[in-house]
Amino acid sequence: xxxxxxxxxxxxxxxxxxxxxxxxxxxxxxxxxxxxxxxxxxxxxxxxxxxxxxxxxxxxxxxxxxxxxxxxxxxxxxxxxxxxxxxxxxxxxxxxxxxxxxxxxxxxxxxxxxxxxxxxxxxxxxxxxxxxxxxxxxxxxxxxxxxxxxxxxxxxxxxxxxxxxxxxxxxxxxxxxxxxxxxxxxxxxxxxxxxxxxxxxxxxxxxxxxxxxxxxxxxxxxxxxxxxxxxxxxxxxxxxxxxxxxxxxxxxxxxxxxxxxx
Amino acid sequence: xxxxxxxxxxxxxxxxxxxxxxxxxxxxxxxxxxxxxxxxxxxxxxxxxxxxxxxxxxxxxxxxxxxxxxxxxxxxxxxxxxxxxxxxxxxxxxxxxxxxxxxxxxxxxxxxxxxxxxxxxxxxxxxxxxxxxxxxxxxxxxxxxxxxxxxxxxxxxxxxxxxxxxxxxxxxxxxxxxxxxxxxxxxxxxxxxxxxxxxxxxxxxxxxxxxxxxxxxxxxxxxxxxxxxxxxxxxxxxxxxxxxxxxxxxxxxxxxxxxxxx
DNA sequence: CGACTAGTTGAGGCCAGTCAATGTTGGTGG
DNA sequence: CCACCAACATTGACTGGCCTCAACTAGTCG
Numbered sequence: 319x320x321x322x323x324x325x326x327x328x329x330x331x332x333x334x335x336x337x338x339x340x341x342x343x344x345x346x347x348x349x350x351x352x353x354x355x356x357x358x359x360x361x362x363x364x365x366x367x368x369x370x371x372x373x374x375x376x377x378x379x380x381x382x383x384x385x386x387x388x389x390x391x392x393x394x395x396x397x398x399x400x401x402x403x404x405x406x407x408x409x410x411x412x413x414x415x416x417x418x419x420x421x422x423x424x425x426x427x428x429x430x431x432x433x434x435x436x437x438x439x440x441x442x443x444x445x446x447x448x449x450x451x452x453x454x455x456x457x458x459x460x461x462x463x464x465x466x467x468x469x470x471x472x473x474x475x476x477x478x479x480x481x482x483x484x485x486x487x488x489x490x491x492x493x494x495x496x497x498x499x500x501x502x503x504x505x506x507x508x509x510x511x512x513x514x515x516x517x518x519x520x521x522x523x524x525x526x527x528x529x530x531x532x533x534x535x536x537x538x539x540x541x542x543x544x545x546x547x548x549x550x551x552x553x554x555x556x557x558x559x560x561x562x563x564x565x566x567x568x569x570x571x572x573x574x575x576x577x578x579x580x
Numbered sequence: 581x582x583x584x585x586x587x588x589x590x591x592x593x594x595x596x597x598x599x600x601x602x603x604x605x606x607x608x609x610x611x612x613x614x615x616x617x618x619x620x621x622x623x624x625x626x627x628x629x630x631x632x633x634x635x636x637x638x639x640x641x642x643x644x645x646x647x648x649x650x651x652x653x654x655x656x657x658x659x660x661x662x663x664x665x666x667x668x669x670x671x672x673x674x675x676x677x678x679x680x681x682x683x684x685x686x687x688x689x690x691x692x693x694x695x696x697x698x699x700x701x702x703x704x705x706x707x708x709x710x711x712x713x714x715x716x717x718x719x720x721x722x723x724x725x726x727x728x729x730x731x732x733x734x735x736x737x738x739x740x741x742x743x744x745x746x747x748x749x750x751x752x753x754x755x756x757x758x759x760x761x762x763x764x765x766x767x768x769x770x771x772x773x774x775x776x777x778x779x780x781x782x783x784x785x786x787x788x789x790x791x792x793x794x795x796x797x798x799x800x801x802x803x804x805x806x807x808x809x810x811x812x813x814x815x816x817x818x819x820x821x822x823x824x825x826x827x828x829x830x831x832x833x834x835x836x837x838x839x840x841x842x
Numbered sequence: 843c844g845a846c847t848a849g850t851t852g853a854g855g856c857c858a859g860t861c862a863a864t865g866t867t868g869g870t871g872g
Numbered sequence: 873c874c875a876c877c878a879a880c881a882t883t884g885a886c887t888g889g890c891c892t893c894a895a896c897t898a899g900t901c902g
Contacts, residue, residue, distance in 0.1 A: 413750050413751075413753065413754050415754050415758060416838065416839055417839060417841070419754070419758045419759075421753060421754050421757045421758055423750055423753060434742075434743055434746055435743060435746045435747050435750060436743070437739050437740055437742070437743030438740045438741075438743035438744035438746075438747050439744075439747070443747050443750055444750065463732075463735055463736070463739065466728075466729070466735070467728070467729045467730075467732065467735060468729075470725075470729065473725055473728070473729060474725070477699050477725070477742070478699055478700045479700075480696075480699070480739070480742040480743065480746070481696055481697060481698070481699030481700035481742065482700035482701075483746050484696055484697045484700070484742070484745050484746055484749065485697050485700050485701070485705050487746065487749040487750070487753065488675050488685055488697060488705055488706065488749070489675075490753060491675065491683060491685060491749065491752060491753065491756065492675050492677050492681070492683050494753065494756040494757055494800060495683045495756055495797070495798075495799075495800035496677060496681045496683050496800065497681075498857080498858095499857075499858065529879090529880065529881085530880075530881065530882095531880085531881095535757070536757075537757075538756060538757035538758065539858075539859090540858075540859055540860085541880090541881080542858090542859075542860085542861095542881090542882080542883085543857095543858060543859075544881095545881060545882055545883080546858095546882080546883080548881095548882095549882075549883080561866085561867075561880090561881085576678065577678055577679060579679070760889080760890095761889075761890065791847090791848065791849085792848075792849065792850095793848085793849095801890080801891095802890075802891060802892085803848090803849080804849095804850085804851085804890090804891075804892085805889090805890060805891075807848095807849060807850055807851080808850080808851075808890095810849095810850095811850075811851080823848090823849085823898090823899085
């Protein structure tokens with residue numbers, strides 16, 4: 319991760335989520351997310367680039383906007399021109415279906431880059447909506463392409479970004495296509511845990527930024543089912559829930575749950 | 581679509597599927613798939629490129645292989661180096677889950693390009709397996725990237741290809757996350773219909789290249805459910821099934837089915 | 843012809859959805 | 873500060889769609 323201010327992701331805000339107990343171990347993450355942590359994620363667009371390139375990237379960031387909870391970053395159907403890097407906060411992407419059959423397609427955290435689905439038809443396919451007050455950097459895709467033509471490692475990073483989005487969705491398809499409700503929810507919580515962990519937050523205790531209904535939409539379940547399962551997980555000692563605060567008490571058992579046959 | 585032999589896709593084989601009744605109308609498609617037909621598809625990697633570029637692309641196609649039904653094109657975990665353009669035949673991609681929880685992630689027809697999920701981690705995430713005897717062109721991804729650096733329109737096409745794969749999966753997620761079994765199957769058949777249509781085959785009568793179990797895997801259903809629904813659709817006059825041959829008798833009604841609330 | 847795979851159909855069970863009542867939380871204004 | 877409201881969440885009773893298990897049929901290939 320470079321040192322150019324525009325690209326650094328905001329350090330975890332004190333109140334934004336539950337910060338890991340031992341801050342010493344994670345001090346490096348405070349200045350910007352450690353790229354070595356995020357092999358599975360999309361944040362490595364700037365991975366392994368020289369300082370000169372980073373300066374060029376700096377110029378790419380045309381606008382850095384704040385957006386309030388509930389605000390729309392972009393809408394399905396709106397013309398595509400930018401990718402958006404989340405600097406702080408979080409957002410959801412929502413795939414609109416006919417007659418209100420909408421579905422949450424993803425939850426996105428600082429360091430992740432969204433909007434890739436719009437390249438194909440020059441218009442966005444999803445809505446992107448902030449789940450909390452957030453900061454977002456808009457990156458001109460034309461200029462990203464221009465940079466990619468001149469800078470081979472960056473080109474590779476850009477392709478990785480797109481490819482990992484494909485891979486992420488493959489995994490999600492597997493979840494929706496083959497797992498029971500409890501397995502889906504367990505997978506979801508473990509996924510959040512990993513991603514918070516990679517950002518220097520506690521992997522075992524965090525605040526859900528979305529409603530039960532939104533979780534359900536993402537997992538192909540109804541909100542009542544999500545609620546019931548959270549209660550059941552608590553009864554079984556797997557987690558502890560208090561509103562949107564979740565503590566994962568037995569991640570090993572949660573992982574075991576996933577291994578069960580259908 | 582250019583005229584370079586290596587890139588031309590094979591004309592519909594007489595016995596491969598049911599050819600449209602009026603061949604005259606579709607004669608253009610015989611020499612290579614018409615790019616204007618395939619806005620929704622991934623086959624436009626060569627769209628709108630000059631003859632010179634096409635010659636360069638010709639050199640990219642390092643191997644053109646035949647592969648027999650059931651043969652593996654690439655395996656999950658195997659090192660990534662190539663994208664594969666299907667020239668004739670068809671194949672499935674299979675996402676392997678823990679303990680045999682595999683799922684079909686996609687069915688792929690002539691003109692489509694697969695393997696994009698491997699870029700992100702330099703290793704394939706899925707298996708690709710031929711559903712029938714097929715011809716496949718392997719494209720060195722390094723050289724595609726090289727070409728993309730020198731040729732802006734091609735770069736854009738490459739990015740579109742990747743983005744459309746993301747968009748395709750978004751749609752599939754919507755299907756798996758929000759639709760009933762009958763709606764999923766109807767959507768599946770209509771999707772095949774559209775894609776056969778774009779290739780100059782009949783949109784209303786075609787041969788399924790996959791088993792009921794594979795259809796079920798793709799749609800998150802069990803093979804018995806698929807079988808029962810095909811029977812029901814036939815009873816209701818929506819389709820006519822005979823083994824793997826399907827006739828869509830009332831596509832309007834099938835589309836209406838999708839509009840129903842959950 | 844037998845072995846095997848693919849497909850169909852039926853009976854019954856269970857998981858998750860539906861409907862409905864109630865509880866909790868957080869923001870707003872008096 | 874509290875009352876109020878709306879949005880969010882929990883829980884229960886019931887329903888139904890899809891899965892499971894199982895028997896049987898139809899092709900296919902050696």
